[in-house]
Amino acid sequence: MAILALSLTSLALLIWIGMLLFWGQFWRADQRLEPGSLPLPTWPTIAVVIPARNEADLIGVAVRSHLTQTYPGNLSVVLVDDQSTDGTAAVARESAIAVNQANRLTVLSGVALPPGWTGKLWAMEQGFRHLASQPTPPDYLLFTDADIEHDAASTQQLVTKAECDRLDLVSLMVQLRCESFWERLLIPAFIFFFQLLYPFPWVNNPKKQTAAAAGGCALIRFSALQRINGLQAIRQALIDDCALGAAVKANGPIWLGLSTTIHSLRPYPDLHSIWNMVARSAYTQLNYSPWLLVSTVLGMLLVYLVSPLSVVLGLVGGDIALTLTGLAGWLLMAIAYWPTLRLYGGTPLLALALPLIALLYTLMTLDSARRHWAGKGGAWKGRVYSDMG
Numbered sequence: 001m002a003i004l005a006l007s008l009t010s011l012a013l014l015i016w017i018g019m020l021l022f023w024g025q026f027w028r029a030d031q032r033l034e035p036g037s038l039p040l041p042t043w044p045t046i047a048v049v050i051p052a053r054n055e056a057d058l059i060g061v062a063v064r065s066h067l068t069q070t071y072p073g074n075l076s077v078v079l080v081d082d083q084s085t086d087g088t089a090a091v092a093r094e095s096a097i098a099v100n101q102a103n104r105l106t107v108l109s110g111v112a113l114p115p116g117w118t119g120k121l122w123a124m125e126q127g128f129r130h131l132a133s134q135p136t137p138p139d140y141l142l143f144t145d146a147d148i149e150h151d152a153a154s155t156q157q158l159v160t161k162a163e164c165d166r167l168d169l170v171s172l173m174v175q176l177r178c179e180s181f182w183e184r185l186l187i188p189a190f191i192f193f194f195q196l197l198y199p200f201p202w203v204n205n206p207k208k209q210t211a212a213a214a215g216g217c218a219l220i221r222f223s224a225l226q227r228i229n230g231l232q233a234i235r236q237a238l239i240d241d242c243a244l245g246a247a248v249k250a251n252g253p254i255w256l257g258l259s260t261t262i263h264s265l266r267p268y269p270d271l272h273s274i275w276n277m278v279a280r281s282a283y284t285q286l287n288y289s290p291w292l293l294v295s296t297v298l299g300m301l302l303v304y305l306v307s308p309l310s311v312v313l314g315l316v317g318g319d320i321a322l323t324l325t326g327l328a329g330w331l332l333m334a335i336a337y338w339p340t341l342r343l344y345g346g347t348p349l350l351a352l353a354l355p356l357i358a359l360l361y362t363l364m365t366l367d368s369a370r371r372h373w374a375g376k377g378g379a380w381k382g383r384v385y386s387d388m389g
Contacts, residue, residue: 023196040159047078050062050066051082052084053088053123056087070152124240143218159219167253168220169218169248171212173191173194175344177264188340188344190361192336193361278368279365311326311327
């Protein structure tokens with residue numbers, strides 16, 4: 001047993017060494033937009049497309065943040081009201097009137113969801129089709145969520161990045177809310193795990209196949225979206241942002257980074273709310289495969305839990321080699337987690353809690369599979385998409 005324990009602990013340590021050195025430098029969390037913006041000879045036209053379903057509490061702030069941009073070019077906002085019942089459209093119009101920009105807001109009443117589409121993508125597609133039907137479509141679409149507040153310079157910075165680097169897609173992982181106890185404990189790890197799955201430097205490397213995007217903020221060249229026939233090809237995707245990133249990167253370069261100035265307003269005040277957010281699509285990430293599920297669970301246990309457990313067992317049993325090997329692995333995972341945790345104002349001590357956090361995410365993934373098997377997977381905004389494997 002002692003040999004087996006040391007072997008597993010050594011393997012976990014080697015995995016962390018390998019990930020830190022060779023897995024796309026994912027842990028650095030250093031893919032950011034430059035704070036300033038270079039002046040362009042001409043500024044492209046931008047249309048912001050916001051899919052919204054029952055977002056009356058947050059849509060006013062989101063719409064206002066777009067209509068008060070300092071962007072030098074032409075910018076308009078298209079809100080696709082996905083059959084809301086809480087007055088989302090009215091709140092958006094009132095917000096536009098309050099900043100004297102009602103003429104730059106268009107509210108589309110979304111039509112019924114057709115078979116084979118997820119609600120958000122169908123709303124986005126309606127915004128795209130509306131703009132494509134105009135005499136002069138915009139140069140770029142900015143897909144964003146109804147719960148995202150953009151700082152005044154964000155559009156200018158996104159466009160500058162796209163134009164200067166000739167990118168088809170520029171996307172930012174917005175700063176998620178991190179105020180409650182459970183948010184501070186779990187939200188930074190959500191970003192960390194996303195970077196682990198899709199190392200941003202690899203996403204941003206045209207020679208790598210890795211592709212992803214963040215749906216809360218995705219600026220896409222209109223011609224690039226036309227080239228992939230709008231959102232038709234990914235109409236069933238629950239993880240729609242990564243599917244969009246892959247579709248666009250197949251035809252042109254993309255870029256994905258982190259933001260500290262664009263904020264999600266969506267609160268996750270308790271464990272239950274975060275649990276539901278993760279469980280909604282975690283099993284989708286595994287392509288609904290029981291084998292991938294088993295492999296993921298075993299992998300999470302090996303990579304995150306073996307090291308701290310070995311420290312405890314080593315101290316109890318007086319096994320110095322086991323203790324030191326486990327401690328080395330535990331410290332390496334804390335070091336890897338620290339840049340992302342620092343981005344969210346966390347303390348170094350919290351980095352040592354990553355094994356516990358990983359255990360909770362593993363349980364959420366198992367629950368995601370359970371929901372799928374029970375026919376309740378992908379439930380969101382009163383709709384269930386579990387049959388879209």
